Amino acid sequence: MLVLPESLREEVRRPFGAVLSGKEFEKALKKAARPIITVGDQCAHDMIKSGNAPDMMIFYFKVKRLEIPAEMKKALAPHAKNAFVVLSGAGYITDELASAVGKMLAEGRGAIFVVGEDDLSALLVMAKAGSGTLIYGQPDSGAVVVPLGSKGIKEKAQGFLDRMEKA
Secondary structure, three states, rough: EEEHHHHHHHHHHHOOEEEOHHHHHHHHHHHOOOEEEEHHHHHHHHOOOOOOOOOEEEEEEEEEEEEHHHHHHEEEEEEOOOOEEEEEEEEEEOHHHOOOOOOOOOOOEEEEEEEEEEOOOOHHHHHHHHOOOEEEOOOOEEEEEEEOOOOOHHHHHHHHHHOEEEO
16 A cells, blocks of 8 residues: 655645636647546546547546545546545555456446545556546545646656555
């Protein structure tokens, strides 16, 4: 298990890419390289509702740690049926989550349902993905769109993982 030390929390909260919403987000989505991977229920839901479902998704039936509305859960529920189900939590990444992310990326499709908290899984995706686009929520701001596979993104994400405390 990796634990995020207090000293890294502010730095990890900074977006890894452009924070977009509305028409800017829709425009970026049209240009986004596949596979598209979402972290977070709101991003996954918005893409499914727009008819452009992500190729891979990580979610936990919550937004900002609050239960999602029934309508949103109904849209996401079919993706939970065949999902990897893993435990993880706020401020840490379990070995189980890291393994599931690796398997999902290797298969090039699928979903991970996290019992606990899904936010730090974006670091795993950025560090391990060879190509595609990651989309994750930036609370109260919009969605962060990150082109995957570039050396800079991989190194930055891996740098955070390397500085986390092993427990």
